[in-house]
Amino acid sequence: MSVKKFIAPQLAVLLILSAVWLAGVDSVIVKNDSHQDNLHKYLQVQRRVVDNYFGETDLNKLYQSSLVGMVKAIQDTTLSIAGTPLDTTATTDIGNLRDSYNHFEEAYLYVANNHPDENMSSLVEASIRGMLGTLDPHSVYIEPEESEQIQEQFEGKFQGIGIQFNIIQDTITVVTPISGGPSDQLGIMSGDRIVAIDDTSAVGYNNQQVVNRLRGEKGTEVDVTIHRPGNPKNMDFTIVRDDIPLTTIDTEYMLDDKTGYVKINRFAATTHDEFIESVEELKDKGMQRIVLDLRNNPGGYLSQAIAISEEFFPRGTKLVSTKSRHSRFNSEVYSRRNGVLKDMPVIALVNEGSASASEIVSGAIQDQDRGLIVGQRTFGKGLVQQQYELVDNSNIRVTISRYYTPSGRLIQKPFDNGAEEYVYEISHRAENPTMDAVQFKEQVPDSLHYKTKNGRDIFGGGGIVPDIIVQSDSVSYLYGFMLSNRVDFNFVRDYLDKNGDDFRAKWEDNYDGFRENFTWNEQAEDDFLQMMKDEGMVLTAESEEISVEGDTLQISVDEFNELKPNALARMKAELARQVWGMENFYPVINDHFNAELREAMTLWDAAENLETLVQITTGSTSSNLNQN
Structure with missing residues (x-):
């Protein structure tokens, strides 16, 4: 073999490898399992979103937002991105998932080769959050550890301070204190911002950092500083960590010799079973009517909301419907049997902390003129999520459909102005709940006006307005x-x-x-x-x-x-x-x-004779009612 014949192939290989290296692609990188997992994870997320999201998706927007998310998370602030695969101003034409993946892979490998100190897993997480941020406030990324904790909340137990939280614009925001937990006992409220933990600023924390700082062994203490909207001064709390109670029925007892009371704090896998057990105990004590307390219940499993709703209606009653651009997520749900409470008068208590599954139950009761809703206007979440596991045991939660109450109304409030405005909307409502309801009704367009089964006016687009509005007891x-x-x-x-x-x-x-x-x-x-x-x-x-x-x-x-x-x-x-x-x-x-409960106990004549209330509020006659 001549020297020329021997050298030429080797030179060709060298030139190819040089070109690959100059382009920022390294064959060693490609074979690295963690990088393969990261890239696979990114593709999984895009595929899940495109295949399942309830609304239209724009691949160009998803890709560009993911790239912006990655670039913002890069630690090297001196990095120049112009003219590189990281250039967020460059025009790209993403026609399909393969195009999106190829562009992202190029950007990923460019960082991995040229900036080896960067945490590539964290950058992919940032890109996923950027991608999901183009959707709705409830389509979110869940880290592996957080996924496990969420599972614990619904099916097991854990030790910590007992809050559900979101990070909104780098600030830990309390979604709701877990009923009966240490934070709840201290009076920490929905909407509070945790700005410091143990005298160290908590602004900029990610979910895992929050969990690492706030969870811990029972009996240990953690200091948190809270900013509460409307209060000029921050508040300091010392929270003693404890076992967080995970039963979903806070309490059940008799209010008088015939009125039962059941308080549900969320809808988890065991809620219906717990509820039936509570109902049977109260029936044994003489319950003839029931107060269902859904205040500060943030929701949970759709299936459990349907199961609870079913207990209040006869077979064949429409309870809820879901609609999506994907037909497999469209459904109309009717009660499959006669509920154990179908003939029992009911009053449901709600407030601005009642969301999602709570609104499904109270919406069915109101729309079907089955009972009275008492309290304040609810949160306004009319979206259904499904959780998908990713390659590293993290998850994404994707909104797969909207849900509609039996009258056809969507109670989802607008989220076009961003996640912060969406979450804090409840703090902008009028302090007087009656005024809030009046203002809400005045701005609801005609297209969101609906009727209950027997003709009462109800409204979509921003939660459920109670039949009877009551101001909560104030806290001094x-x-x-x-x-x-x-x-x-x-x-x-x-x-x-x-x-x-x-x-x-x-x-x-x-x-x-x-x-x-x-x-x-x-x-x-x-x-x-x-x-x-x-x-x-x-x-x-x-x-x-x-x-x-x-x-x-x-x-x-x-x-x-x-x-x-x-x-x-x-x-x-x-x-x-x-x-x-x-x-x-x-x-x-x-x-x-409990101003709401005191008021509810005066309303049983109306609740037990709802037809009379319908006649008063609609001007209908009994014969008209029978025709509906």
Whole structure:
């Protein structure tokens, strides 16, 4: 063989490898399993979105947004992207998934070869978030660890501070405190922003960082600083981590000799079974009518919402429908059997924290003129998500359809102005819920006006407006100061340390007697006052505006005495929790702080004779009703 014949093939190979290297593609990189997984993951996400998203998808937009997401996440701030595969201003024509993948692969490998210190897995996650950010607020990426935690919340137990959160514009936002958890007990609210954890700024955290800082072993403490919209000062909380209660029925009990009460905190895999068990227990106690409390219930499994709704209707009643651009996600759901509560009067309680599955249940009850809805306008989430697992055990949640109440109304509120405006919309509503309802109805276009089964006016486009609107009990600064400083918890703990044996001997076997007759004695009230002072409360002689400065609450003696009964009532409820458990906390709270429930108990004539209410509100006659 001549030297020329030997060298030529080797030279050709060398030139090819050189060209590949100059283009930013390295054969070693391609064979790296982690890079293959990252690229596979990106393709999985795009395919799931294109194949399942309820609305139209634009591959050019999906790709460009993913590229922008990646570039923003690159740590090297000196990187020049002009003229490279990372150039977000370059014009690309993405005709199909292969085009999108090839372009992204080129950008990915360019970074991997030229910037080896970059975390490529994190960059892919950022690109996925950028891609999903073009869709709707509920189509999201879920990291592997977070996926496991979400599964735990619906099917197991975990230890932590007990909140559901989203990261909105780099800020941890409380979606809802988990009922009965440490955050809920402290009075942390939906919409609160966690701006610092253990005196370190939490702005810019990703989901996993939040979980790493807030979850932990039972009994350990974490300090969080919270900004609450409308409050000029940040609030500091010390939260003691605990087992987070995962049952979905907070409590069930009899309000009187014939009225049962069931509070559902979310819709998980066991909710229907728990609900039926609660209903049977209440029936055994004489329940003839039921209050269903869905306040601050953020939703959950669609199947469980349908199963709960079904219990209130006869067979063949339309409960909900779903619509999508993909026909396999279109459905009309009717009750398959006669529900165990189909003939029982019902009042459902809702508020701005009632969302998704809660709105499916309350929407079916309202649309079918089955019962009364009482409270404040609900959140307004009318989208259905499905979760898809990715190659590394992370997940994406993709909106696959819209759901519609039986009348055909979509209660989804607009999300065109971005995720932040969407989430915080509830904080922009009128403080008076009646005014909020009036303003909402005035701006609803004619196309979103609907009728219930028997002709009452109802509205789409922004949650469910209750039949009877009630202002919630307000929370005073004194009450909030007590909760934020854990005075109620610490006071009850100290009280039981000193008086536990005597208290249990008198009351432990007589919870009903405790609810009706227990009051704090003078010594206990003095101890409470001292504990509040120790935490920074300052009493003044003259009535001035209550002020909060840092860790100090300034309040007059007269105002303190006026507000003290509410604080003592909360501590009574806390005493019930620490002695009998969370399910016995709510009856005591409801005895003292529940304007909606008090109003509901006056409405049974209307709820039990809804036809009369329909006639009053629609001007219909009985014969007209029978024809509908």
